[in-house]
Amino acid sequence: MPDDFASQSHIRLGSNSGKPQTRLDGIAKITGSATYAADNAPQDMIWAVHAGAPAARGKVVALDTAAALAHPGVIDVMTPENRPELAQDPDARAEFFAMKIDVLQNDAARYAGAPVALVLAETLEAALEGARLLAPQVEAEPARIGFGSSEPYEPPFVGFGSPAKTVTGDMEAGFAAAAQNVEVEIETPPQYHNAMEPHAIVAQWDGDRLILDTPNQAIVMSCPMFAAYFGIPPENVHIRSPYLGGGFGSKAVINAPQILACLAARQTGRPVKLVLGRSQMFGPVGHRGATKQTLKLGIDGEGRLTALSHHAVAATSAFDDFLEPAANASLNTYACPAISATHAGSRWDIGTPGAMRAPGEASGSAALECAMDEAAHAAGLDPLEFRLRNYAETDPASGRAFSSKELRECYRLGAERFGWAGRPLEPGQMRDARGRLIGWGMGTSLFQAPMFRAEARATLRADGTAVVETAAADMGQGAWTALAQIAADGLGLDLAQVEFRSGDSKLPDAGIAGGSGHTATAGSALFSAGQDVVAKLAALALADPDSPLHGAGNQAVTARDGRLFLAADESRSASYADILASAGQEALTGNGEGVRNPKDAEERAMFSHGAVFAEVAVDPDLFQIRVTRLVGAFAAGQIINPKLAESQLLGGMVWGLGFALHEEGIHDPRTGRPVNGDLAGYHVPVNADFVQIEALTVPEADPYVNALGVKGVGEIGITGSVGAIANAVWHATGRRARRFPIHVEDLL
Ligand code: MOS
Numbered sequence: 001m002p003d004d005f006a007s008q009s010h011i012r013l014g015s016n017s018g019k020p021q022t023r024l025d026g027i028a029k030i031t032g033s034a035t036y037a038a039d040n041a042p043q044d045m046i047w048a049v050h051a052g053a054p055a056a057r058g059k060v061v062a063l064d065t066a067a068a069l070a071h072p073g074v075i076d077v078m079t080p081e082n083r084p085e086l087a088q089d090p091d092a093r094a095e096f097f098a099m100k101i102d103v104l105q106n107d108a109a110r111y112a113g114a115p116v117a118l119v120l121a122e123t124l125e126a127a128l129e130g131a132r133l134l135a136p137q138v139e140a141e142p143a144r145i146g147f148g149s150s151e152p153y154e155p156p157f158v159g160f161g162s163p164a165k166t167v168t169g170d171m172e173a174g175f176a177a178a179a180q181n182v183e184v185e186i187e188t189p190p191q192y193h194n195a196m197e198p199h200a201i202v203a204q205w206d207g208d209r210l211i212l213d214t215p216n217q218a219i220v221m222s223c224p225m226f227a228a229y230f231g232i233p234p235e236n237v238h239i240r241s242p243y244l245g246g247g248f249g250s251k252a253v254i255n256a257p258q259i260l261a262c263l264a265a266r267q268t269g270r271p272v273k274l275v276l277g278r279s280q281m282f283g284p285v286g287h288r289g290a291t292k293q294t295l296k297l298g299i300d301g302e303g304r305l306t307a308l309s310h311h312a313v314a315a316t317s318a319f320d321d322f323l324e325p326a327a328n329a330s331l332n333t334y335a336c337p338a339i340s341a342t343h344a345g346s347r348w349d350i351g352t353p354g355a356m357r358a359p360g361e362a363s364g365s366a367a368l369e370c371a372m373d374e375a376a377h378a379a380g381l382d383p384l385e386f387r388l389r390n391y392a393e394t395d396p397a398s399g400r401a402f403s404s405k406e407l408r409e410c411y412r413l414g415a416e417r418f419g420w421a422g423r424p425l426e427p428g429q430m431r432d433a434r435g436r437l438i439g440w441g442m443g444t445s446l447f448q449a450p451m452f453r454a455e456a457r458a459t460l461r462a463d464g465t466a467v468v469e470t471a472a473a474d475m476g477q478g479a480w481t482a483l484a485q486i487a488a489d490g491l492g493l494d495l496a497q498v499e500f501r502s503g504d505s506k507l508p509d510a511g512i513a514g515g516s517g518h519t520a521t522a523g524s525a526l527f528s529a530g531q532d533v534v535a536k537l538a539a540l541a542l543a544d545p546d547s548p549l550h551g552a553g554n555q556a557v558t559a560r561d562g563r564l565f566l567a568a569d570e571s572r573s574a575s576y577a578d579i580l581a582s583a584g585q586e587a588l589t590g591n592g593e594g595v596r597n598p599k600d601a602e603e604r605a606m607f608s609h610g611a612v613f614a615e616v617a618v619d620p621d622l623f624q625i626r627v628t629r630l631v632g633a634f635a636a637g638q639i640i641n642p643k644l645a646e647s648q649l650l651g652g653m654v655w656g657l658g659f660a661l662h663e664e665g666i667h668d669p670r671t672g673r674p675v676n677g678d679l680a681g682y683h684v685p686v687n688a689d690f691v692q693i694e695a696l697t698v699p700e701a702d703p704y705v706n707a708l709g710v711k712g713v714g715e716i717g718i719t720g721s722v723g724a725i726a727n728a729v730w731h732a733t734g735r736r737a738r739r740f741p742i743h744v745e746d747l748l
Contacts, residue, residue, distance in 0.1 A: 013527075013638070013708065014489030014560060020643035021495065024481045025243070025474065034243045038200035038275045040213040045202070045271040046075060048264050049127035050257060051117045052280065053109035055140035056349035056672020057318070060107045060116050062137035068119055071133055073126025075268065078118040078260070080104045084267055087231030090259070091319070097160050098225055099352050100320045101256040102284060103263070109138045110319055111351045112673040113283030118260050120268060124275075143349045143672030144318070147187070147292045152313050152344035159325035159360055166331055167340045168397055174307025174338030178298030182375040186295075186367040187739040188326075190315070190665035191288040192281060192677075193356055194684060195475075197245025199285050203261040204271035209236045210262060215244040217252040219471040220509035225254050230262065242503035247475035249355030250286045252514045257284060282351075282677035287665060289324045289353030290315040291363045292346075295371040303379035303389050305336040310368065313344045317352040321345065324353065329364030329719070331397035332607060333446050334372070334390040339397065349672045355514065357655060358715035361447055362722065366659065366740060369443035369723020373730065382425065383442050383727065384415055395605030403600065404702035406635035407444070407609035413698055414442075414633035418613035427734035436617040436626075439732025445610030445634060445720030449520065449711035451601075452511035454594035456525035458491060458533045461587050464562045464577035465497045468529065472502040472522045473513035477714055478644035479522070485640055486523040486708065490530020490592070492559025493576075511594070516608070516712025519640060524594030524706050532590030534559040540583045541574055547582060548572045600704040608711040610634035612653065612720035616728040623747040625729055627657055630693045630721065635700040637711035642697070645713045649695035652717015658685045659718060660725035661741050 028034040053060065065077045083104040090101045102114040109116065119130035144150045155164045175181065201214040210230060216222050219241050224234035244251060261274040276285065291314050298307035312326035327341040356362075376386035388411065394401055415421070423440050424430065430438035456470035468487040474480040484500040491498065501507060510522040538557045541549040541564055549557065549566055556567035564579065566572040580588060615629035632653050639645045662683035666676045676682045695717065702709045722740065729747070730736050737746045 016485040016488040042271040047127040048274040050115040051131040052113035055138040056112040056143035058140040067133040068130040074130040158323040169338030184371040193250040195246030200275040203265040216241040218512035239505040244475035279677040282674040286354030288356035293367040307338040309340040320352040325360035326364035335392040365719040366722035373727040403604040403704035410633040414611040437732040439728040441727025443720035443723030447716035449606040450517040451596040454511040454525035455508035456529040458529035470510040471507040472510040487526040490527035516714040529592030608636040612724040614724035614728040635698040638709035656721020
């Protein structure tokens, strides 16, 4: 860790950052030369397909292994009876973020689709047919699916270790001071990530070394987690994950099918490929857990919040504890003297939920923004004016200053772009030329700006080009490109002179591509690795009697375009290649770390902010909803690549529309089976669902969040968008939906 963080503040990024650079991996992806995990086919490889439990709760009483084994091409069937031992109990959580997994440890079915056996075969077709022939039967008990199917319980924490209960201020006094209260209850359903690339793994053993081709959002961190299951040292696990076809949180943790494939490879001594089918994504690889949220807002005569209570019951599995930290969204958004954010858990017979894009904030802010809209109407105020009256100048929960907060400018810019002024207060006032009901709604966007820990290495080569290395994960968000831009700036080189290596666990740990913290964290490490190279280069040049920079003492040197310049006299400069050659060096390596200044982390609240405005057109007879306009304005610190950042923000807003109107994992209440476990039944937005969508960014300088001033843009787009659309639907129709997605029948 650098001793003096202050000296890093206000770093001026070079000319590569800020450019709308097209994805460096774009051509490889669209021409098909990018190799995804499932594209690997090592010699002698066999296929594995798991059979899933046909019911959500009970005991597996029949498996026709004989039928499966008799099928041509089937090599073996792994069941709880013959499954090799694991070095770690899959029902223990070794790390707080590691989930319990179903890897044939017993004959219990804990959710529909949980692996109950694994078929190994010479071909995919034989493995699929073998799995079908197993025809598992479960002696089923009634599934617990839905709120009310089990008693709520008080959890020790929510999400990945966030507090389950936070109360600030005097709630009783707050509600007593209110002129009126607004109470809202909102339900959100299970949602499934549905990345374009299904989960996949190719596992091979070389003695006690495990080589894995598998998409992963936390490549180095995952090695010890795999290693623990097999009793091998973490360095014996090699994960290769150069490309991901979407992750959204579901590829950040280890899952059961991955471990089963590793077991099968060890047992057979052959490489094993296991690729989940689309329907198999609805269970063993996480989802966004359902929530039932109750909000109560006290408001005074001026439209100011006097108390805000947000209680979320979050669904989890029967055997593990990931709970959507939904209520915590209310802790940091609006000024209020008394805030209570509490959670309860509800055990369902469903796969364990996990992190899904904007975990907590997505569901929580959806409910909060709907409640704020109702409160604004109750107060007789325009929804934007109401939010401005409750603008949080400091973090409501902690009282700390924000590291930066350009939300006011987001409101202004977004409202102006949308044309919010003149919006009628009452619903049902606007129609379009086709007679459709028109409504306008808005929501505030908020997402934390965390930093994790990352390392990076930069090596300058004799020809003045460089290679930079860190085990980052490009899951489609553009990390490869944005991080390479930062790395080039750290080195004072042009992007084209920098080779970016990532996606491999042998490289320095880039931390997790999650929590919207990857660019900030891995980017900081890359930048400082480049700066380390530049510092070493400067030392060489200043000490070299033949260098134009010789004898400059400790005068400042600047690095750009592959040259070092004396800051005070730019006529004195030397190229990197010449400095290396003159010093007789083949290469020069620098190391960097990405970590937040602990003092700033303690003293400041760090969030990205935004405002989303939505217009909907609703058929007055059939109540079909069309989002005709969605405008978001976001402040997320320094934007490294405006093109990719816009794409991330738009992607988040698209998820917001999906959350508001489409996405819903429907489970049969009797068996617990997902009844829409495919992309025909599980609806996600497509291009045709959008008429006009726009994401703007607001400049924001943040000297505290990290040396680069970078926050994150990956998740914030969902937040705000969900509420904005729901509120627009109310403004069009006068009807408040109490559950997501909003169904036509909820408006009738
Ligand atoms: Mo994300 S849900 O932090 O990958």
